Structures are given as structure tokens and as C-alpha cells.
Amino acid sequence: MTPLDEYDRAILRLLQENNQMPQREIGAAVNLSAPSVQRRIRRMEAEGVIAANVAQVSGEAVGLPLTIIVTVELVSETPDAIDAAKRSFRDAPEVQQCHYVTGETDFVLVVCVASMPAYEEFTRRVFFGSGNVKKFRTMVSMDRVKTGLMLEI
């Protein structure tokens, strides 16, 4: 993977804020021509530096006003059990984010649902369904203070 220079990083800083800015404007901001900007973007997309280009949708607007952070502790922590848990969390559409973490708890999930009943249904299906969840702790978000995928580049 080609190392990133200061131009690349400047472009990324702009794109992670707004990936619809015209290449011409990006070029003007970073002192490069539009074609040059475009070739750098292409390269970074091909190399996976830019993992995806997405629209950030408001949960409230689509009827998913609840964001819930859940820590999960498993009964069995064998590699197979861990993998099975990863798969089930990855496949659950309510799970927006999932991390396998160090410490007492094994997983941290960010879950987006329409209502508390919907959340309960989710826990029944995903947590109790597997039989391998020892316990989980539910933290309901009262304020999404900061969300997004912004990195300090």
C-alpha cells in the first residue's frame, strides 16, 4: 500500500466530511488539479484507504429512534463460540456496530431499534437464541452526543 502524503491526507479530511464536494473544489483547497485529485481518490479507493462512500441516514427519520449500547458476556469463550457470536451479531440488521473487546465483557454492540419492545424481541432472538450469552448490560442512549465515522487525520 502506497504511503499517504500530505495531499492524500488533506483530501481525506475533506471527503470524510463531505464526499460530494466537486473535485475541482477539492483541488482548489489542496492546490492540485481536478484530474490529480481524482486519480488519488481512485487509488485510495482501490487500496481500501477509502473503505466506502455512504449516506448517513437519520435514525429518527426512518422510525428507528432508539440507539442502545449493549455489553455482552459469553458463557463459552472457545474460538468456535466466539466466531459463532461474531456471525450472529454481524448478521443481525439491528446491530449497527459490533466490537470484540478485551476486559470482562466480550462484545460491545450498538443497536438501533424502533422501540423497547423491538429491543426486547431482538435480545430474545439474538442473545437467548444462541444459548451462549451469559449476561448482557443494556445502556440506552439519552443523547447521541457525537456520531459518525470521523477520524483525526
Add this chain to the structure above:
Amino acid sequence: MTPLDEYDRAILRLLQENNQMPQREIGAAVNLSAPSVQRRIRRMEAEGVIAANVAQVSGEAVGLPLTIIVTVELVSETPDAIDAAKRSFRDAPEVQQCHYVTGETDFVLVVCVASMPAYEEFTRRVFFGSGNVKKFRTMVSMDRVKTGLMLEI
């Protein structure tokens, strides 16, 4: 806010996966003309249904390979203290996401840093700097099983 119909939701499903798909292709996928698709997208952007259009940058690629989930407990939970904490978390560039939550812990943060020393420096500056953090629990992500902002629309 205009309620969303099935066309809008179909468009959102596509855009939250790839917001660079040409309107013509979106139109073909949802059975609408390109101009119609574009007017719907414009409307949803104006109404905040589409909150942002962003490039998702790989943390590894830009030298931020560590993702750490942190739960934070405050000493004082007065409204002023809560607000001050929200501000400081929001302003810290290492903090990618922050939620004010119910339960024993007050905040859950997702922090992206270059290294453990960088994380320690972060905790000193942001947690110990305020004098209002009673305790925090650090969970280092060993596997970012699922990330992103995808919603089940």
C-alpha cells in the same frame, strides 16, 4: 417533515450502501426516472433525513489502528457537569462517537488512536483534565466485527 414512502426508503437503502451510484441506476432499481430520484434525494437532504454524505476512511490506513470503547462515570451528575462533559468529549478529535446513556455509567465513547501511549495521553488530557471523571473502563477492540452507520430501513 414529509413522511417517507416506499420509494424514499428504497433510495435510502441504496444510498447508505453507496452514495455514488448514478441517479440513473438508482432510478432503474426503484422504478423511477433519474430526475425524480434526484428531487427526492434533495428533499431528504434538506429535511435532514440524509444527515451527511461521507467517505468512510480506514483507521489503519491513516495511522489510527486502535479502536477503544470506554465507559465513563462522572463524580458530579448535575446538568452543568453533564453538559461540560458532553462538550469536552465532542471537542476531542480522538472521540469518534459519544453517547450519554442510562445505567451505572454515564457515557460510552468510541475512541480512535495511534497507540496505547496516545490513548494514555488522551485519558490524561480529557478524563483527568476535567477533574469530574470518577472512573472509566477501557475496552480495546480486538476485532471491529461490524462498523458503519447502516440502518435497517
Add this chain to the structure above:
DNA sequence: CATCGGGATGCAAGAAACTTGCACGATCCC
């Protein structure tokens, strides 16, 4: 029951943005 009005649609033309071939210049390694 006919008519009117608001809103969304598709078409087509015009505008803007993206893409690519090409020649030039910088850099690095003989």
C-alpha cells in the same frame, strides 16, 4: 359530476462534473 389546484412525474435540453490521452517535469537509480 365536472372542474380546479397542488404536487409529483418523465422527457429533453443545457450545464456541470468526471474521465482519459498526452506531453511535460521531477526524482531516483544507475
Add this chain to the structure above:
DNA sequence: GGGATCGTGCAAGTTTCTTGCATCCCGATG
């Protein structure tokens, strides 16, 4: 110093986006 490699800017060609316009649908009204 010579030559290969890589990235750059320019300009032309292509695609996509944007917008004016006529039409259609549907609900409200006379």
C-alpha cells in the same frame, strides 16, 4: 549525465447532473 518511473496539468470527450416544461394523478370544491 542518461534513462526509467511516477505524478502532474491541460484539453478534449464522455457521463452525469440539473432544470424548464407539459402531463398525469388525486383530492378538494363548486
